[in-house]
Amino acid sequence: MTAEHEQALPVGTRLGDYRLDAVIGHGGFGITYRAFDTQLAKFVAIKEYLPVEFALRRPDGEVVPRGARYSDDFAWGRDRFLDEARALARFRHPHIVPVLRYFEAHGTAYTVMEFEDGSSVSQLLRQQGRRFQPDEVKRLAEGLLSGLAAVHAQGFLHRDIKPSNVIIRRDGVPILIDFGAARQAMGGRTRTLTGILTPQYAPIEQYALDGKQGPWSDIYSTAAVLHHAIAGFAPPDAASRVGTDPYRPLAVTQADRFDGALLAAVDRGLAFAPEQRPQTIEAWRPMFGAALPRVEDAPTERLPHLQPSTP
Incomplete structure (x- = not known):
């Protein structure tokens, strides 16, 4: 082996x-x-x-x-x-x-x-003292929001967005990999969360096997990845935010490095309570203001239904 x-x-x-x-x-x-x-x-x-x-x-x-x-x-x-x-x-x-x-x-x-030939966001952030530059964060945010808008439009959720599941290709394009819907379904059937969620990137509703998840859940995880890219460290584990919330807004801690609207948008996406977050990518995108210019999402090409192949 x-x-x-x-x-x-x-x-x-x-x-x-x-x-x-x-x-x-x-x-x-x-x-x-x-x-x-x-x-x-x-x-x-x-x-x-x-x-x-x-x-x-x-x-x-x-x-x-x-x-x-x-x-x-x-x-x-x-x-x-x-x-x-x-x-x-x-x-x-x-x-x-x-x-x-x-x-x-x-x-x-x-x-x-x-x-996808490149490095994961996790690998890039492990480099000593590594934080993303403002232009890198904007490109990462644009790619994630564009990809998730397409995923959600087809009725899917990613459910496992974290730095190791985002590849930055050699040309700088961010790519979402390793969807977690099947793992979440298995967790619900077996009544275990082992290997299902990633602390610091999972929203509080993923900690409850019957928690209601939706686009707002992916938004939290995306905001957690952006937080790590901006600050150089992940936000607090959602489970630790019950009661007294230790989260420190990026709009306060990173105001000298980044556009205020971008920081406020990431903070909003990291709201502890699901109902306090943007409920859709379409609602979240305008919060980034000029930091994330409105562009037309690349169309999603629907392909014919594929049959399993024989190796």
Whole structure:
């Protein structure tokens, strides 16, 4: 097994036309590989459904439930994973990672996406003393709002916006990756939040398995990413904001570096109570004022319904 994750497939494994050559991400819900498409001669990213809480990989490479009592949850989660891939494969947007195909193999499911060559916001922020410059924050905000407007227009939520799920390509374009709707659905079924939310970026309603979520939830997480990019650190965990709220507005702490309207918009997006936040991207965008000029969102291209392919 690879050093990055003991459950990962070995480097060099073939999945049909794809040859795995690196693990580039892993978590409680699955593993993401960089792979080489031997037919098209290009790199892609492949996400594998492997929920470690109730599944494991056998020595022969098959992914199986940890026991009979986990079989139904494993199969249900795999179906939700494929549902999400099927939905995301049906549209294209310049700030959303394209899903190219999906398939089943090794007892589990896989999603094939474009490999976005760049660094995550998380990686950029880990550089010592790194904070984004005003123009970088504006470009990040524009890309995230544009991408989310398209996602929400199709009736979807991202549900897991955080610095590691935003790639800044080498040309500077921000790309949203790794949607979390299937993980949220699994959390609701199994009644556990393990691996489902990311403290400091998740709104308070995600802490309750029956909490009402909507575009305002993605807005909170987006504002948390922008806060980190502006200030160099994430906002307080939403759970710590119950009662006495320790949040310090950016409009106060960062007024010497950034446009006041932009800071106020991010502060508004980070309102603790869901009803105090903008309820839609369309309502949030004007709050940025001249810091985020109104531009026409790139159209979302609806694609024909795709059938799962055989690896």
